[in-house]
Amino acid sequence: MISRPRRSVLAMPGSNARALEKGKTLAADVLMFELEDGVAEAAKEAAREQVVAAVKGGGYGSREIVVRVNVFDSPWYAADIAAVAAAGPDAIVVPKANSRDDILRAARDMKAAGAPAHTTLWAMIETPRALFDIEKIASATQEAPLSAMMLGPNDIAKSTRARLTPGRPALVAWLSASVLAARLHNVDIIDGIYNDFNDLEGLRREAEQGRDLGMDGKMLIHPGQIATVNEVFAPSPAEIEFARKIVELFDAPENTAIGVAQIDGRMVERLHLDGARRTLALSGAP
Ligand SMILES: CC(C)(COP(=O)(O)OP(=O)(O)OC[C@H]1O[C@@H](n2cnc3c(N)ncnc32)[C@H](O)[C@@H]1OP(=O)(O)O)[C@@H](O)C(=O)NCCC(=O)NCCSC(=O)C[C@H](O)C(=O)O
Ligand SMILES: [Mg+2]
Numbered sequence: 292m293i294s295r296p297r298r299s300v301l302a303m304p305g306s307n308a309r310a311l312e313k314g315k316t317l318a319a320d321v322l323m324f325e326l327e328d329g330v331a332e333a334a335k336e337a338a339r340e341q342v343v344a345a346v347k348g349g350g351y352g353s354r355e356i357v358v359r360v361n362v363f364d365s366p367w368y369a370a371d372i373a374a375v376a377a378a379g380p381d382a383i384v385v386p387k388a389n390s391r392d393d394i395l396r397a398a399r400d401m402k403a404a405g406a407p408a409h410t411t412l413w414a415m416i417e418t419p420r421a422l423f424d425i426e427k428i429a430s431a432t433q434e435a436p437l438s439a440m441m442l443g444p445n446d447i448a449k450s451t452r453a454r455l456t457p458g459r460p461a462l463v464a465w466l467s468a469s470v471l472a473a474r475l476h477n478v479d480i481i482d483g484i485y486n487d488f489n490d491l492e493g494l495r496r497e498a499e500q501g502r503d504l505g506m507d508g509k510m511l512i513h514p515g516q517i518a519t520v521n522e523v524f525a526p527s528p529a530e531i532e533f534a535r536k537i538v539e540l541f542d543a544p545e546n547t548a549i550g551v552a553q554i555d556g557r558m559v560e561r562l563h564l565d566g567a568r569r570t571l572a573l574s575g576a577p
Contacts, residue, residue: 295355296320296573297439297479297508298524299517302359304329305338311345314354319517320508321355326371327362327386335367339374346378357413359384363393372397376404381411382438387446388414389421394431411436417443417483418450422465429476440473441510442466442483455486457493459500470505482506488513498523526570534567534574 301319303310305326314322324342326335342358358380360371375383383406385397397412412435414421414428421428431437444455444462453461466482473480482501485494488511498509498520509520526534536554540546541564551560 296524297355297481299520300357300441300481300508300510301514301517302329302484302510302512305342305358306330306334308341311341313514315350315352317354317514317517318521319354319511319514320521321357321381322351323384323510324356324358324380326367326375327359335361336370339367339371343374343378346375346380355381357382357384359386359415362387363396369400372400373404376401376406376410379407379410381409382413383410384413384415384441386415386443387418387421388416388428389418390424391427391431394428394435394437398431398435398437411438413437413439413441413481415443415446416440416469417446422447422451422468425469426472426475429472429478432476432478437478439479439481439507440469441481442469444483445486447483457496459497463504466501466504466506473507474505479507480505482509484510484512485516486512488516491515491519495519495523526574530570531574534570537563537567538571 297320299319300321300323301314301317302323302325303314305324311324324345326338326342330338346356346358358375360375360383361367372383383397383401385393388394394412394414401410401412414437416422416425416428429440447453447462448455469480485497487493494516501509502523508524511517511520533554537559540552540554541561551558553559
């Protein structure tokens, strides 16, 4: 399956009207309107109203709009899911998802609130339980409209005491397990945020690491991070050109009996065709 680009997922507090408006002009593939940890308790209700109005008001063009609600056992969850689902964003993000049942519960709640068919679910992976059971969480896509999982490094660091150091050695095993689970169940996997938003070189290194581990994109906290991450997760001109050659080779009617060949000195097999088509689709190339 060829999914839509989710290179950059920019979070913005639902309480910040200026950010919600500015999102209409930013080049992020996805905007995440935040109701959970990025919103103070005193501002929860006002933020919910503002986010629902923004989702209903639209004006965000082709950007995917997702809303992160509060956790199940909070005083705000029930009202969040009811109001947000009825507004019909592209997805509702379940924070601190811990199990397949959590996703099924959110799916039931969303449906009961009248969510339209296009609204899917994303799961935040940010607890020790979720890191152990990530494959089970991803498997919820068999019964619920789960379309993506997203890592939460700040909560992971808080709950495990792992440190977010350069190269993320403490997290690499968990990042890779997340990629495996996502691929097994055909959902997208989005890498977590880089807190030091003024350090674009550090952001680039971490985004490249996530991309090379197999991530589909990265969550962001500041508009200044978008261009770097869009560039890192977009196929390069050389990758697009190589993909085009693979597709041309294996799609040619005279080559139907060919399973392996060489292009520019590199061996290519028919198994590379799907990846090449995905590269072209994500690049927007015909
Ligand atoms: C981190 C910030 C609080 C910094 O905000 P600010 O001091 O306003 O930054 P700037 O002055 O540099 O802003 C310049 C202009 O850009 C706009 N802006 C800033 N951030 C955003 C944004 N996220 N979305 C849209 N627009 C943004 C400012 O309004 C300025 O605009 P202008 O008026 O035109 O000059 C702030 O960046 C911020 O709040 N970031 C997001 C925080 C957030 O949403 N947190 C929750 C998600 S993080 C997460 O999920 C962690 C995870 O759960 C885990 O466990 O790891
Ligand atoms: Mg978190």
